[in-house]
Amino acid sequence: MTDCIFCKIVRGDIPANKVYEDDEVLAFKDIRPAAPVHILLIPKRHIESMLNTSREDEALLGKMLALTPVIAREHGLGAGYKTAINTGLAGGQEVFHLHLHILGTPQP
Numbered sequence: 395m396t397d398c399i400f401c402k403i404v405r406g407d408i409p410a411n412k413v414y415e416d417d418e419v420l421a422f423k424d425i426r427p428a429a430p431v432h433i434l435l436i437p438k439r440h441i442e443s444m445l446n447t448s449r450e451d452e453a454l455l456g457k458m459l460a461l462t463p464v465i466a467r468e469h470g471l472g473a474g475y476k477t478a479i480n481t482g483l484a485g486g487q488e489v490f491h492l493h494l495h496i497l498g499t500p501q502p
């Protein structure tokens with residue numbers, strides 16, 4: 395998917411404020427934050443949306459969910475945070491590379 399903006403971020407073709415990376419997933423700050431902390435967590439492999447996943451993606455999806463408290467705590471969200479995965483046009487998805495939003499306000 396050469397014209398996918400998140401694939402471009404994965405390849406390093408366009409910059410992003412990265413906060414976590416391993417061989418399978420990447421997390422970076424949302425360019426238009428809807429909360430004081432707004433991070434997007436994506437698989438490096440191009441998957442359009444949750445509608446394009448299957449049971450074979452259980453490990454990857456489980457890993458992404460299990461990473462959310464790790465990333466959240468690192469950004470001051472140890473007291474709590476929201477997650478969202480907008481799925482499909484009818485689900486409000488704008489960028490068609492699967493991504494999990496992590497949103498919150500750091501607590502003192």
Ligand code: AMP
Pocket residue numbers: 399410423424425426427434479480486487488489490
């Ligand atoms: P969604 O509606 O779930 O598809 O959300 C897409 C999100 O991607 C929005 O919150 C955008 O602000 C964010 N976004 C789009 N382009 C970039 C980019 N180049 N870097 C970081 N975040 C982006």
Ligand code: ZN
Pocket residue numbers: 395398399400401402439440441490491
């Ligand atoms: Zn992509």
